[in-house]
Amino acid sequence: MEKGIKRRNTQQRKVILDILRSTNTHPTADWIYEKARQYIPNISLGTVYRNLKILKDEGLIIELNDGKQSRFDGRVDRHFHFKCLSCNRIFDIETTDVVSINEEKLKEEGYHITGYEISFTGLCSHCQQEKN
Amino acid sequence: MEKGIKRRNTQQRKVILDILRSTNTHPTADWIYEKARQYIPNISLGTVYRNLKILKDEGLIIELNDGKQSRFDGRVDRHFHFKCLSCNRIFDIETTDVVSINEEKLKEEGYHITGYEISFTGLCSHCQQEKN
């Protein structure tokens, strides 16, 4: 939040960011914690949460709302998500031009839109096959 | 979940649904609980949660994800939401034709889309004025 904080580059934060950048599974804090323990055995869950918040504030990761649990994404370029209703996994959608928003209409209604989020739901290709 | 359950029409459930249908503020469970106590003073928070789940299963209300808290909406026709980043209130967007999705592209990528959710963010008209 504050501007004047001098951040230190800690091992913990580096490891957490690396973990998030090397997966596309949109993991939970707990999953990241377990993974991080492979590199820093005595890292604490509180530290994971604190660093996730910092990384998010710095714009290096994104926080996703998945029910009451947060999930995290190391990919920060504009992209959409797809959640499979069968296996509950979240996938990245690679195509970027799947959505178009009529900003004029929204402005007419009095809203100053600065952003939006879309999440698609359905069946992933793996679960589609399983249904047969 | 089960099909064969015979539901009873309880006062509690009726009051909760009425409350949700007479507001457009997308309240939390706790807000609904406080409001419901005006009509049924000894209603419990657990009952509010249980009935919200039932009403949602029956398609009479919608559950919204707002951070780690759930919010509820008695309006079930297709509509989008706008969240003001300043006052954190959630508004209904009345225009329905603000978004178009290219379903073909999505199908090509292997996803069988059955639904999607959009939420817009920005400044509501009230907070826009306050910034001056």
Place this chain on the structure above:
DNA sequence: GTATATGCAAACAATTTGCACGCCT
């Protein structure tokens, strides 16, 4: 009458925080 719904309180799950110590810079 009978089984579903309730109130209450305890249990849970995800996340946050206070504190003394550790380790970047």
Place this chain on the structure above:
DNA sequence: AGGCGTGCAAATTGTTTGCATATAC
């Protein structure tokens, strides 16, 4: 050396659940 970051555990917050009783049908 100084102060931000850490580990640990306890605290908080939002939600769920077990149980005995109440009530809709």
